[in-house]
Amino acid sequence: MQKIFEIQHKDPQSKARTGVLKTAHGEIKTPVFMPVGTQATVKTISNDELLGTGAQVILSNSYHLYLRPGEAVMKEAGGLHRFMNWQKPILTDSGGFQIFSLARLNKITAEGVHFQSHIDGSKHFLSPEDVIRVEHTLGSDIIMPLDECVKYPSEHDYVKKSLKITHDWARRSKVAWEAAGCRNDYGLSSILFGIVQGGVYHDLREESAKALVDIDFPGYSIGGLSVGEPSQAMYETLAATLPHLPEDKPHYLMGVGFPLDLFEAVSQGVDMFDCVVPTRNGRNATVFTRYGKLLLRGASYIRDFGPIEEGCACYTCKNHTRAYLRHLFNADEYLAGRLASLHNLTFFIQLLASMRRAIEEDRFVAFRREFESDYNRIKES
Amino acid sequence: MQKIFEIQHKDPQSKARTGVLKTAHGEIKTPVFMPVGTQATVKTISNDELLGTGAQVILSNSYHLYLRPGEAVMKEAGGLHRFMNWQKPILTDSGGFQIFSLARLNKITAEGVHFQSHIDGSKHFLSPEDVIRVEHTLGSDIIMPLDECVKYPSEHDYVKKSLKITHDWARRSKVAWEAAGCRNDYGLSSILFGIVQGGVYHDLREESAKALVDIDFPGYSIGGLSVGEPSQAMYETLAATLPHLPEDKPHYLMGVGFPLDLFEAVSQGVDMFDCVVPTRNGRNATVFTRYGKLLLRGASYIRDFGPIEEGCACYTCKNHTRAYLRHLFNADEYLAGRLASLHNLTFFIQLLASMRRAIEEDRFVAFRREFESDYNRIKES
Numbered sequence: 001m002q003k004i005f006e007i008q009h010k011d012p013q014s015k016a017r018t019g020v021l022k023t024a025h026g027e028i029k030t031p032v033f034m035p036v037g038t039q040a041t042v043k044t045i046s047n048d049e050l051l052g053t054g055a056q057v058i059l060s061n062s063y064h065l066y067l068r069p070g071e072a073v074m075k076e077a078g079g080l081h082r083f084m085n086w087q088k089p090i091l092t093d094s095g096g097f098q099i100f101s102l103a104r105l106n107k108i109t110a111e112g113v114h115f116q117s118h119i120d121g122s123k124h125f126l127s128p129e130d131v132i133r134v135e136h137t138l139g140s141d142i143i144m145p146l147d148e149c150v151k152y153p154s155e156h157d158y159v160k161k162s163l164k165i166t167h168d169w170a171r172r173s174k175v176a177w178e179a180a181g182c183r184n185d186y187g188l189s190s191i192l193f194g195i196v197q198g199g200v201y202h203d204l205r206e207e208s209a210k211a212l213v214d215i216d217f218p219g220y221s222i223g224g225l226s227v228g229e230p231s232q233a234m235y236e237t238l239a240a241t242l243p244h245l246p247e248d249k250p251h252y253l254m255g256v257g258f259p260l261d262l263f264e265a266v267s268q269g270v271d272m273f274d275c276v277v278p279t280r281n282g283r284n285a286t287v288f289t290r291y292g293k294l295l296l297r298g299a300s301y302i303r304d305f306g307p308i309e310e311g312c313a314c315y316t317c318k319n320h321t322r323a324y325l326r327h328l329f330n331a332d333e334y335l336a337g338r339l340a341s342l343h344n345l346t347f348f349i350q351l352l353a354s355m356r357r358a359i360e361e362d363r364f365v366a367f368r369r370e371f372e373s374d375y376n377r378i379k380e381s
Numbered sequence: 382m383q384k385i386f387e388i389q390h391k392d393p394q395s396k397a398r399t400g401v402l403k404t405a406h407g408e409i410k411t412p413v414f415m416p417v418g419t420q421a422t423v424k425t426i427s428n429d430e431l432l433g434t435g436a437q438v439i440l441s442n443s444y445h446l447y448l449r450p451g452e453a454v455m456k457e458a459g460g461l462h463r464f465m466n467w468q469k470p471i472l473t474d475s476g477g478f479q480i481f482s483l484a485r486l487n488k489i490t491a492e493g494v495h496f497q498s499h500i501d502g503s504k505h506f507l508s509p510e511d512v513i514r515v516e517h518t519l520g521s522d523i524i525m526p527l528d529e530c531v532k533y534p535s536e537h538d539y540v541k542k543s544l545k546i547t548h549d550w551a552r553r554s555k556v557a558w559e560a561a562g563c564r565n566d567y568g569l570s571s572i573l574f575g576i577v578q579g580g581v582y583h584d585l586r587e588e589s590a591k592a593l594v595d596i597d598f599p600g601y602s603i604g605g606l607s608v609g610e611p612s613q614a615m616y617e618t619l620a621a622t623l624p625h626l627p628e629d630k631p632h633y634l635m636g637v638g639f640p641l642d643l644f645e646a647v648s649q650g651v652d653m654f655d656c657v658v659p660t661r662n663g664r665n666a667t668v669f670t671r672y673g674k675l676l677l678r679g680a681s682y683i684r685d686f687g688p689i690e691e692g693c694a695c696y697t698c699k700n701h702t703r704a705y706l707r708h709l710f711n712a713d714e715y716l717a718g719r720l721a722s723l724h725n726l727t728f729f730i731q732l733l734a735s736m737r738r739a740i741e742e743d744r745f746v747a748f749r750r751e752f753e754s755d756y757n758r759i760k761e762s
Contacts, residue, residue: 040708044715047700069683069708076684077704085700302450303457319428319466323458327421327450334425334715 004191004218005250013365015242015269018356021219021250023057023089023141024188025081030250030271031359033262033352034059034091035345036279039068040084043279044338045345047086052315053346054353057088057141059274062134063095063103066126067117071137079139079186091142091274094131094195097149097223097255108148110165128169132176132192136184144221145173147195152228159199160207166197167211174215193219193252200233202240209244219250222270226256235264242269259288259351259375263368266355278348282341285329288348290374294322296340301326314346315339385572385599386631394746396623396650399737402600402631404438404470404522405569406462411631411652412740414643414733415440415472416726417660420449421465424660425719426726428467433696434727435734438469438522440655443515444476444484447507448498452518460520460567472523472655475512475576478530478604478636489529491546509550513557513573517565525602526554528576533609540580547578548592555596574600574633581614583621590625600631603651607637616645623650640669640732640756644749647736654733659725664718666710669728672758675703677721682707695727696720 008018021028035042035050037058042050050058060080069083077083080090096113099105103115112127126134128146135143147166150159177192184190194212198204212220222241225234238253245251252272253265262273278288285296289309294301296308307317308325316325316339328336358367389399402409416423416431418439423431431439441461450464458464461471477494480486484496493508507515509527516524528547531540558573565571575593579585593601603622606615619634626632633653634646643654659669666677670690675682677689688698689706697706697720709717739748 039712039714040705041714041716044719046696046716046719048696064712068712069704073683073704073708077686077702083702083705083708085705302454305458315427315429321458321464323450323454324421324464324466327454327464331420331445331449333420333422334718335422335427337715338425338427338719 005248007248009360011267011359011364012362014267016266016355016359016364017269017271018359019250019271021142021271023191025087025089025141026056028056028089029356031266031352031355032056032272033348034272034274035349036274036276037084037086038276039064040080042341042345043283044334044341045279047084049315049342050086050345051088053342054349055088055345057091058086059091059093060138060140061095061098062092062131062138063098065138066095066134067119067124071134075137075185079137079184081139089141090138092135092138092140092144093254094135094144094146095126096144096147096195099126100149100151108165110168112146112169128172129176132173132180136180136190139184139186139188140190141188142191142193142219143177144193144195145170147197147223149224149227150197150199152199154199156199156201156204159197159201159204163197163204163208163211166195167208167215170194170212170217171215174217191218193217193221193250195221195223195254196241196245197224198237198241199224200229200237202237205237205241206244209241213244213246217249219252220245221252221254223254225253226261226275231261234261235268238265238268238270259348260372262348262351263355263371266352267364267368273352275348278344279341282344283337285336285340287340288344290371291377292375296322296325297329298326308343309347312343312346314343316343386629388629390741392648392740392745393743395648397647397736397740397745398650398652399740400631400652402652404572406468406470406522407437409437409470409653410737412647412733412736413437413653414729415653415655416730417655417657418465418467419657420445421461423722423726424664425715425722426660428465430696430723431467431726434723435730436469436726438472439467440472440474441519441521442476442479443473443512443519444479446519447476447515448500448505452515456518456566460518460565462520470522471519473516473519473521473525474635475516475525475527476507477525477528477576480507481530481532489546491549493527493550509553510557513554513561517561517571520565520567520569521571522569523572523574523600524558525574525576526551528578528604530605530608531578531580533580535580537580537582537585540578540582540585544578544585544589544592547576548589548596551575551593551598552596555598572599574598574602574631576602576604576635577622577626578605579618579622580605581610581618583618586618586622587625590622594625594627598630600633601626602633602635604635606634607642607656612642615642616649619646619649619651640729641753643729643732644736644752647733647740648745648749656729659729660722663722663725666717666721668706668721669725671752671755673756677703677706678710679707689724690728693724693727695724697724
């Protein structure tokens with residue numbers, strides 16, 4: 001197996017590190033925040049704008065794209081990169097999370113999942129091998145295996161039983177991936193991660209991590225967090241998981257999270273993140289700044305003719321005021337969610353880029369302390 | 382009164398002409414299509430994108446901005462240009478059309494209009510003088526007087542009576558405008574147009590045109606068309622109106638229209654147009670091409686990997702396929718309406734720019750014939 005990940009620098013005071021993940025569509029410098037483009041588009045944002053935010057890689061979703069526009073169209077388009085005209089790396093989620101949260105789930109068997117489409121109720125079956133096939137048709141650079149994402153809270157017994165299936169599917173996914181020559185339908189290398197599950201049970205997280213490491217993947221995801229558990233439980237679960245993963249492989253914390261979560265996870269050695277928070281919250285008039293969140297619908301912004309954040313280099317902050325954004329949200333204008341999403345994506349992506357610089361300069365812990373002190377000043381304002 | 386309009390070239394075979402309209406925020410080359418930014422934003426589109434379409438001027442709406450964010454905010458922002466960060470000219474509609482179509486109208490009196498806000502039901506009164514004040518607070522470059530836009534069809538008697546009010550308001554608007562020194566709140570020149578009404582009655586259109594010319598405005602709008610009457614009735618009404626307007630003043634046909642309407646109106650001597658068609662239709666998956674309209678939700682585009690229109694220089698056509706747009710519309714993605722609006726705005730604005738070049742090169746009639754022949758090929762496809 002080729003070396004796809006290199007650690008560049010380790011923080012002397014924490015487990016934080018910088019690295020480079022090499023994909024068929026270019027290198028990703030870590031730690032990294034990946035915008036979510038569920039349906040082959042990061043909601044409201046153009047590719048040009050995405051590049052402007054500093055995005056290095058986007059996440060898309062196999063479940064959604066399998067249902068719509070479907071594998072045949074994707075194949076004919078020449079894969080997702082060409083379909084959406086995005087030239088940088090793409091990571092695809094397996095769809096496990098969506099099948100368990102969005103679709104009407106009919107049955108999980110050892111073989112795979114039977115489910116009904118959330119769009120039209122049509123019946124489908126996907127095995128772990130099917131999911132690898134779909135991701136290879138999409139032409140993703142980094143692919144996730146089918147897993148069962150258990151809900152929070154779940155009983156220890158249920159989670160333990162679920163792990164058996166998740167690990168079996170992980171094994172089968174690796175076999176299917178290798179059978180395809182570790183390449184997608186367009187002849188380019190794909191990188192398969194294993195996904196650690198286990199709910200908030202430390203013994204099960206350890207068991208899951210070890211089982212996946214036994215199978216041996218080029219990278220490891222930590223799934224099933226940020227599903228409703230308290231932050232502290234997430235942090236402790238991370239601490240119970242990461243020590244059991246190989247240090248020299250990339251660590252991806254799925255679906256997380258808010259700025260303070262990102263700092264904690266990076267300090268524990270996580271390299272990759274994705275989350276809908278910047279775009280979903282942006283569309284709901286919530287924007288992130290160094291000094292906390294602002295709810296732009298508030299009356300206090302009616303006459304606030306400053307930018308969302310002084311010094312921010314995003315298009316929104318360089319061109320528009322809080323008062324204008326407040327008006328756009330108040331008038332239900334499309335541009336509102338777009339401008340706020342653009343700012344938030346810039347904020348999250350640049351926050352990780354700043355963490356990377358801080359790690360390189362051996363000042364990550366101080367940088368974190370300073371950020372947390374500023375950020376809490378108007379938290380939930 | 383300073384000379385604000387210059388005719389540059391006249392077509393030898395029709396009444397079409399090219400000209401330059403000089404405003405405090407720069408020159409507008411006519412004939413021109415003005416994108417509609419009702420609530421201080423051209424729906425879904427950023428200012429940078431607007432500039433990329435070739436937009437020279439946008440239209441905004443006094444009624445909407447009077448209600449939200451209101452005069453006080455607009456004044457504090459330093460006017461609409463600064464509020465929305467648009468540096469080129471702005472034309473504002475008086476709000477007459479909206480008051481008569483959108484608001485709950487309580488009463489028209491000789492003094493003005495009593496109406497209830499369509500947003501919160503609050504009660505308001507606007508006189509012609511109030512409207513000039515609002516437009517001067519917005520800091521518009523080209524302003525419209527309050528008028529009564531009668532619905533189609535209306536009885537001859539009703540329209541005749543309505544003209545009395547519209548002309549009286551036009552006179553009062555001019556007095557108010559002159560009392561303000563023909564300048565807005567920021568010391569810049571404003572240009573007041575008179576609005577010809579009269580329904581589809583040729584005698585009333587002539588009467589209205591003459592009454593307004595007697596008052597003497599720097600430019601003339603033709604209102605109350607494209608409100609449901611057949612195209613032929615609109616064309617004939619235009620023909621009954623334009624000969625009674627001074628040739629050396631700019632002619633603005635309000636709220637029109639589709640490509641073939643634009644050709645007919647330009648051939649009769651109209652210089653300025655605005656319409657929501659490019660953006661509204663774009664959001665509804667309808668895009669315009671030289672060969673007619675395409676309804677992008679259609680199944681025929683599922684595997685169509687060409688651009689909306691070959692050779693189109695817009696961002697959408699340079700970067701995305703019909704298949705991708707079809708997917709975005711099908712998946713109810715925000716980016717869909719945005720990309721389609723951007724293409725349509727480019728199409729309409731560049732269509733008028735092409736007409737301008739054709740007029741300058743004495744080939745407008747041939748250009749029109751060729752366009753009509755192409756456009757009808759897949760009309761309403």
